[in-house]
Structure formats: C-alpha cells, structure tokens
Amino acid sequence: MTDLGTSLVVALDLISSLDPDLVEIVLLSLRVSLVAVVIASVIGLPLGAAIAIGKFPGRTGVVVVLNAMMGLPPVVIGLAVYLVLSRAGPLGAYGLLYTPTAMTIAQAVLITPIIAALTRQTIEDLYREYREQLQSLGVTPFRAMFTLLVDARYSLLTAVLAGFGRASAEVGAVIIVGGNINHVTRVMTTTIALETSKGNLALALGLGIVLLCIVIVINGITSTVQWLIDRQQG
Amino acid sequence: MADSESHHSLNQDPVDMLPLVVDGLGFSVREQWLIKDVSFSLGARGRTFIVGPNGAGKSILLKICHGLLSPTTGTVRWASGSSRQQRQRQAMVFQKPVLLRRSARANVEYALSVRGVTKKDARERVDRVLEETGLAAIAHKQARVLSGGEQQRLVLARAWALRPQVLFLDEPAAHLDPAATAAIENIIQQVSNAGSKIIMVTHDLGQVRRLADEVLFLHQGQLLEQAASKDFLAHAKSQEARAFVEGQLLW
Numbered sequence: 001m002t003d004l005g006t007s008l009v010v011a012l013d014l015i016s017s018l019d020p021d022l023v024e025i026v027l028l029s030l031r032v033s034l035v036a037v038v039i040a041s042v043i044g045l046p047l048g049a050a051i052a053i054g055k056f057p058g059r060t061g062v063v064v065v066l067n068a069m070m071g072l073p074p075v076v077i078g079l080a081v082y083l084v085l086s087r088a089g090p091l092g093a094y095g096l097l098y099t100p101t102a103m104t105i106a107q108a109v110l111i112t113p114i115i116a117a118l119t120r121q122t123i124e125d126l127y128r129e130y131r132e133q134l135q136s137l138g139v140t141p142f143r144a145m146f147t148l149l150v151d152a153r154y155s156l157l158t159a160v161l162a163g164f165g166r167a168s169a170e171v172g173a174v175i176i177v178g179g180n181i182n183h184v185t186r187v188m189t190t191t192i193a194l195e196t197s198k199g200n201l202a203l204a205l206g207l208g209i210v211l212l213c214i215v216i217v218i219n220g221i222t223s224t225v226q227w228l229i230d231r232q233q234g
Numbered sequence: 235m236a237d238s239e240s241h242h243s244l245n246q247d248p249v250d251m252l253p254l255v256v257d258g259l260g261f262s263v264r265e266q267w268l269i270k271d272v273s274f275s276l277g278a279r280g281r282t283f284i285v286g287p288n289g290a291g292k293s294i295l296l297k298i299c300h301g302l303l304s305p306t307t308g309t310v311r312w313a314s315g316s317s318r319q320q321r322q323r324q325a326m327v328f329q330k331p332v333l334l335r336r337s338a339r340a341n342v343e344y345a346l347s348v349r350g351v352t353k354k355d356a357r358e359r360v361d362r363v364l365e366e367t368g369l370a371a372i373a374h375k376q377a378r379v380l381s382g383g384e385q386q387r388l389v390l391a392r393a394w395a396l397r398p399q400v401l402f403l404d405e406p407a408a409h410l411d412p413a414a415t416a417a418i419e420n421i422i423q424q425v426s427n428a429g430s431k432i433i434m435v436t437h438d439l440g441q442v443r444r445l446a447d448e449v450l451f452l453h454q455g456q457l458l459e460q461a462a463s464k465d466f467l468a469h470a471k472s473q474e475a476r477a478f479v480e481g482q483l484l485w
Binding site (some may be wrong): 147 | 322
C-alpha cells in the first residue's frame with residue numbers, strides 16, 4: 001500500500017513537472033493515434049457511406065464481414081501488418097517495421113472497420129429518410145453520398161472519436177509492429193505494460209492517469225457532440 | 235401575388251412534357267395488386283387531384299408517375315424530352331416534409347444546385363420564393379426546428395424554386411391546422427398560377443372543392459372516375475365515388 005501511495009505521488013509529480021520522458025511518450029502516442037484516425041476516416045467514412053447507399057450483389061455479406069471486422073483481435077492485426085512490413089514481406093523494402101509509421105498503419109487497419117461500420121449504419125438510417133427526396137431531385141449516387149456525409153457530420157464525429165478511443169487504448173498490435181523501442185516507438189500503452197512488468201509503477205501510473213484523462217476527454221467530447229445533435233435536430 | 239405569372243414562365247421551355255399519358259398501369263407487391271390497370275391522360279395546365287379513401291393506391295400512383303417507383307405493368311409516357319429533361323422539369327412534395335440538416339435557405343439552395351442553377355440565379359430564386367412563402371424572416375434558422383406548417387411551406391418553396399412544369403404533391407396539408415393549411419393552399423395556387431401543372435393526392439374533399447380543376451377517383455387500386463371537379467362533386471358516376479363524396483365510410 002505504501003509502495004502504491006509513493007508511486008502515485010511520484011506519478012503525479014511526473015505529470016505536474018511535465019517530465020520529458022512522459023511528455024515524449026504522450027506526444028508520440030497522440031501523434032500515432034491522430035494520424036491513424038485521419039487515415040481511417042479518409043478510408044472508412046466514404047467506404048461506409050458507399051456500402052450504405054449502394055446496391056450490389058453480396059451487399060449483406062459485405063455488411064456482415066464489416067461488422068465482424070470491428071471485433072478483430074489487435075494481435076492478429078499486429079501480426080498481419082508485421083508480416084507485410086517485415087523484410088520478407090511485400091513492403092519490407094521500405095524499412096517501416098519498428099517505426100511509428102508501422103504503429104500508425106496497424107492502428108489505422110484496426111480502426112478503419114470500426115469507423116466504416118459505424119458510418120454505414122448512420123448513413124443507412126439517414127438515407128432511409130432522405131432517399132425519396134434525393135431521388136426526386138435527381139441527385140446522383142456520388143452526390144447523395146457526399147450530402148449524407150455532410151448532414152450526418154455530428155453523428156459521424158462520434159464514430160471518429162470512437163475510433164480514436166480504440167486506437168489510443170491499443171497495445172497488442174503496436175507492440176508487435178513497433179517493438180516498444182525507447183525514444184522511438186514507445187507509446188503510453190506499451191510503456192505501461194513494460195514498466196509494470198519491471199516494477200516501475202510510478203511511470204506506469206503517471207501514464208495510466210494521462211491515458212485515463214484522454215479517454216474521459218474523448219467521452220466528454222462525444223457526449224457534447226451528442227447533445228449538440230439533439231439540440232440541432234430539435 | 236400580383237406577379238405570380240412572371241415568377242416563372244414555362245412558355246419559353248423548349249421541352250413541353252405534357253400531356254401525360256398513363257396506360258394500363260399496375261403495381262404489385264408479393265403478388266398483391268395495389269394498383270391495377272389504371273389508364274388516363276392529363277392535360278397541360280391546371281390542378282388535377284387524385285382522391286380516394288386510404289389504401290386506394292393514390293400515393294403509389296403519384297410516385298410511379300414521378301418515377302420513384304417502377305410499375306409492374308403498363309407505361310407512363312410524357313409528351314417529349316429525354317428522361318433527364320423530364321426529371322429536371324418535375325418536383326415532388328411529400329406528406330412528411332423531408333428537410334436536410336441545414337438552414338431553411340440552404341435547403342432551397344441545395345435543390346437548385348443539384349439542378350445546375352447558377353449561384354447568382356439561385357440567390358435570386360431563393361430570395362423570391364422565401365419571400366413569397368413568408369419564410370424570409372426565418373431563412374437562416376435550422377430547417378428541422380421549424381414548426382410543421384413552416385416545414386411544409388419550406389418544402390413547397392424548395393419545389394417552387396425549381397420552376398417545375400409538373401409539381402406532384404402527396405397530401406401536403408395532412409396533419410396541419412386550418413391556418414397552416416390555408417397558407418399551403420395559397421402557395422399551391424400561386425405555383426399553379428405561375429404555370430406549373432399540379433398533380434395532388436388528397437382525401438380532403440374541402441380541398442378538392444377549393445383547389446381542384448379535375449379529379450381522378452381511385453378505389454382499391456382501380457381508377458373509377460376521371461372528371462372535372464365540379465362534375466365529380468355534383469354528379470359522381472360510380473357508386474363508390476358517390477359514397478366517398480357523401481362522406482360514407484369506404485375501405
């Protein structure tokens with residue numbers, strides 16, 4: 001108990017003094033996750049919208065697979081990305097393994113299905129409401145997709161934030177492709193795992209508190225966005 | 235509206251879609267015929283009302299004519315124009331107003347932008363229709379927080395801004411109070427006076443008396459009567475139509 005108390009005091013001291021190691025790890029974590037979210041959004045939002053309004057053979061199967069991919073085990077994704085980026089893999093020549101880029105790729109692969117699947121559901125619901133009006137106006141499918149994405153922007157922000165939350169809390173995939181190298185690929189989650197195993201609870205606790213704060217902030221933003229949607233839509 | 239004729243003139247439109255000829259139209263869902271063997275022809279101007287009890291197939295007929303549903307049998311033929319030209323010259327207002335999640339003004343602007351109207355022309359048209367429909371003061375409000383009557387006026391304004399040759403209306407005043415209904419009917423008259431053909435679904439005989447030039451009476455998916463509204467109201471030929479006009483319960 002004394003150890004825990006001491007560790008907590010040291011952890012709070014690390015945070016309040018903006019310890020350079022802690023700041024470096026937090027900033028790298030945010031950078032990796034934010035870039036992954038941007039990539040996943042660029043792919044997932046239009047993909048989800050296209051599946052929502054598209055009519056093509058096997059659509060139901062695609063929706064089932066997409067929904068199933070939301071629950072993909074991160075270590076499996078980490079392994080797949082590892083195989084692709086390793087020296088013998090198709091992208092081995094680029095030397096991306098054990099770099100923040102590899103971690104970004106792994107996180108993007110992990111959360112793209114989440115953003116796409118949530119987008120698909122949101123856009124499909126909205127399209128059910130808009131479909132006849134858009135058809136009546138003569139809106140092309142591509143423009144309909146864009147219109148729906150714009151009109152569902154607040155709801156979709158929730159999907160994007162859910163993706164960011166998932167990415168920032170991820171440990172399995174990033175440890176496989178990042179290697180948890182000090183000052184290179186060490187992010188909050190992997191550091192917490194490592195430092196805990198080493199018995200260095202202070203840094204682990206400090207990072208845990210920061211991570212918890214980030215998750216709370218994300219949830220706060222999500223709730224605010226939801227409140228704004230309700231207010232806007234009367 | 236003194237200058238409603240000048241609001242938009244259809245005389246210069248090289249594509250005159252009317253008359254509309256509907257021939258042997260049928261629509262079935264899971265082998266149940268909701269509309270069966272409906273044929274009629276509609277002239278160039280005026281206000282044609284499709285009336286009948288609930289479940290008669292009025293809205294389905296309207297959607298088939300507008301191209302939102304494909305008929306199981308029969309054809310819908312416009313006098314001229316490619317399918318794109320025909321689409322560009324029609325507009326439809328639904329019973330439940332469908333509004334985008336943006337301002338009232340942006341809703342009208344969106345429809346004009348889809349139809350390829352230039353920004354300058356669109357601005358003038360939007361200003362004008364919002365003024366004519368009494369929505370100018372609330373143009374920048376979110377469309378979806380407007381009252382039911384205001385929302386229905388807005389969707390009519392949006393349709394009017396498109397300057398359609400044919401405007402389809404599916405019970406636009408359903409669920410509205412008398413004041414809001416009067417406002418809607420006033421706009422419909424203005425659009426009609428400006429040269430648009432009105433094809434409207436209703437089961438409100440008062441509305442037929444006030445607005446209709448011609449009536450199509452539908453019952454259980456079949457067209458039982460097509461007549462001038464005065465003749466229909468005074469001397470309906472079929473037993474079902476007479477019962478409907480007299481306010482008897484039909485199903």
